[in-house]
Amino acid sequence: MTEENEVKGLYLLDSSKFGGRYVANWRVLRPSIDCDKCAACQLCIGYCPEAAISARQDRKPEIDYRYCKGCGICANECPQKAIDMNRESEAKK
Ligand code: SF4
Ligand code: SF4
Numbered sequence: 257m258t259e260e261n262e263v264k265g266l267y268l269l270d271s272s273k274f275g276g277r278y279v280a281n282w283r284v285l286r287p288s289i290d291c292d293k294c295a296a297c298q299l300c301i302g303y304c305p306e307a308a309i310s311a312r313q314d315r316k317p318e319i320d321y322r323y324c325k326g327c328g329i330c331a332n333e334c335p336q337k338a339i340d341m342n343r344e345s346e347a348k349k
Contacts, residue, residue: 277306278322285326285341291316293338300330300339 289300296315308323309330319330331339 279325283321283324283326283344285328286321286344287319287324287326287328287331287339287341289317289319290338290340293336294334295336295338297335299333299335303329303333305329 294316296317298311298315298317300317301309301311304324305327306323306325308320308325309317310320312318317330326341326344328341331337331341
């Protein structure tokens with residue numbers, strides 16, 4: 257499935273990615289990672305139920321917002337409190 261299959265307001269199964277369903281435009285809260293606070297423990301990667309977080313080359317996480325549902329588990333589990341949840345309308349893109 258390609259990004260051409262994304263439909264505004266709907267989510268579609270992307271069978272190429274474990275757990276992956278495109279979120280389209282209905283996410284309410286958006287996580288953002290403060291890389292200065294992040295200790296690269298990668299707990300957030302393990303906890304994300306959507307497999308939306310992956311590790312960069314420096315082992316710090318990055319979020320694929322196509323899959324993130326804004327559940328906040330990553331922010332809740334981060335021992336460094338390096339992830340903030342903000343309303344989509346107020347979050348920096
Ligand atoms: S859980 Fe927090 S400290 Fe650990 S990798 Fe994720 S953002 Fe960084
Ligand atoms: S908010 Fe939820 S879905 Fe989004 S990256 Fe964090 S744990 Fe994953």
